[in-house]
Amino acid sequence: MIKITNLHKNFGDNQVLKGINEHIRQGEVVSVIGPSGSGKSTFLRCINLLEQPSQGDIEIEGQSITAPGACVDKLRQKVGMVFQNFNLFPHKTVIQNITLAPISLKLMTPAQAEEKALALLAQVGLSDKANAYPASLSGGQKQRVAIARALAMEPDLMLFDEPTSALDPEMVGDVLDVMKDLALKGMTMVIVTHEMGFAKDVSDRVIFMDGGYVVESSPPDELFSHPKEARTQAFLSKVLR
Amino acid sequence: MIDAINTSLFSPIGEDGMIGILLILNGLKVTLIVTFFAMLLGAVLGIGTTFMKMSSKWYIRFPANLYVGVIRGTPVVVQLVILYFIVLSALDVDKITAAIIAFGLNSGAYISEIIRAGIQAVDKGQTEAARSLGLSQAITMKSIILPQAIKNILPALGNEFIVLLKETAVIGFIGGVDLMRAGEIIRSRTFEDSVPLFTCALIYLFLTYSFTFMLSKFEKRLKQSD
Numbered sequence: 001m002i003k004i005t006n007l008h009k010n011f012g013d014n015q016v017l018k019g020i021n022e023h024i025r026q027g028e029v030v031s032v033i034g035p036s037g038s039g040k041s042t043f044l045r046c047i048n049l050l051e052q053p054s055q056g057d058i059e060i061e062g063q064s065i066t067a068p069g070a071c072v073d074k075l076r077q078k079v080g081m082v083f084q085n086f087n088l089f090p091h092k093t094v095i096q097n098i099t100l101a102p103i104s105l106k107l108m109t110p111a112q113a114e115e116k117a118l119a120l121l122a123q124v125g126l127s128d129k130a131n132a133y134p135a136s137l138s139g140g141q142k143q144r145v146a147i148a149r150a151l152a153m154e155p156d157l158m159l160f161d162e163p164t165s166a167l168d169p170e171m172v173g174d175v176l177d178v179m180k181d182l183a184l185k186g187m188t189m190v191i192v193t194h195e196m197g198f199a200k201d202v203s204d205r206v207i208f209m210d211g212g213y214v215v216e217s218s219p220p221d222e223l224f225s226h227p228k229e230a231r232t233q234a235f236l237s238k239v240l241r
Numbered sequence: 242m243i244d245a246i247n248t249s250l251f252s253p254i255g256e257d258g259m260i261g262i263l264l265i266l267n268g269l270k271v272t273l274i275v276t277f278f279a280m281l282l283g284a285v286l287g288i289g290t291t292f293m294k295m296s297s298k299w300y301i302r303f304p305a306n307l308y309v310g311v312i313r314g315t316p317v318v319v320q321l322v323i324l325y326f327i328v329l330s331a332l333d334v335d336k337i338t339a340a341i342i343a344f345g346l347n348s349g350a351y352i353s354e355i356i357r358a359g360i361q362a363v364d365k366g367q368t369e370a371a372r373s374l375g376l377s378q379a380i381t382m383k384s385i386i387l388p389q390a391i392k393n394i395l396p397a398l399g400n401e402f403i404v405l406l407k408e409t410a411v412i413g414f415i416g417g418v419d420l421m422r423a424g425e426i427i428r429s430r431t432f433e434d435s436v437p438l439f440t441c442a443l444i445y446l447f448l449t450y451s452f453t454f455m456l457s458k459f460e461k462r463l464k465q466s467d
Binding site: 048049050074078081083101105146150153 | 364366367372374384389428
């Protein structure tokens with residue numbers, strides 16, 4: 001489904017990604033872990049071109065998105081993204097946040113979009129918040145709305161950029177439950193996370209990144225219990241105490 | 242005191258002149274007309290300049306940056322005089338129109354900075370979220386960024402209006418008779434200093450104060466929707 005070949009990204013002289021090769025299959029749930037500054041978020045943001053790769057190729061469903069003239073907006077409609085800081089639209093109600101894109105892009109009529117939005121809000125457990133403004137929601141609620149907003153576009157792939165890092169501890173569970181539910185439904189997901197327990201439970205595969213490289217990539221049991229690389233061992237021994 | 246008021250405001254100024262208060266009211270009309278239309282022109286220029294400045298092409302950005310740089314780097318009175326006596330001298334443009342153009346050009350540069358700052362104050366995450374949903378740059382600007390930026394922009398625009406109103410007091414440099422110039426005419430012909438000058442000052446103060454008051458009411462209404 002996603003094929004990433006020799007992906008490089010520089011910010012000026014700072015090389016953040018130094019040649020990443022990855023293949024993510026349909027329905028696969030991949031967690032990306034690693035220390036801060038290892039390039040995990042940049043890697044994720046390259047997949048929907050929020051960062052323009054400096055070099056290398058990314059193919060989604062057989063189409064190169066890095067080729068000149070690739071239709072970036074069309075691609076992004078099929079790739080949902082959830083941000084650490086939610087990034088809900090503060091001047092729109094919850095339901096308007098969710099329906100805005102499908103209506104603006106004429107993918108659904110307003111009635112269809114609202115029906116869809118209400119179903120999604122039920123799915124994330126926030127049916128009663130449809131007409132609330134984001135400012136009145138807790139962090140966990142905001143993040144669940146953000147997930148619903150991304151799902152309203154009926155994406156084939158969901159990217160999560162540290163979705164629980166800005167949440168109070170007691171809110172984390174609600175968001176992870178929604179994500180778990182999504183994984184069980186067969187959504188292809190790439191998740192940058194610091195929640196090791198969650199990565200272990202939900203992922204089909206865990207990628208450990210450090211210094212702009214993928215150091216190790218294996219099923220969670222293997223990676224967490226028997227890491228092959230010394231750097232993975234060192235990282236895990238610090239975070240799994 | 243009564244004499245001074247009588248001489249400056251309620252007697253003909255000079256041999257065949259208007260009554261002082263009428264001269265002042267006519268001047269006030271000029272001040273208000275120039276401020277209002279210059280603000281309109283400035284808004285149009287400001288919006289255009291902002292979009293030019295956000296262009297990805299340097300040859301579109303360059304003239305916009307040059308315009309803002311030159312306007313901000315020179316006094317408005319210099320711009321006014323150059324425009325009227327040099328740039329527009331060949332054309333038969335009246336003083337009020339020239340003043341509207343000069344102050345409009347001046348204000349446009351500042352307004353473009355106000356709009357730019359208002360847009361940049363909107364969190365970058367908003368753009369990223371909108372673009373990640375597949376919305377185009379134009380829809381993102383229209384539906385997501387501008388509605389939020391407007392809350393930053395409107396109060397600053399109100400301030401710009403007040404600044405502009407006061408700055409028009411240099412219209413006299415090209416011979417236009419605005420509020421300030423009317424006061425000066427009375428002063429020079431009656432040799433009364435206090436009454437005409439304080440009358441002008443009070444009128445300016447009244448205008449800016451009532452505008453500030455309306456603006457703060459309006460800002461409170463804007464905040465209610467947060």
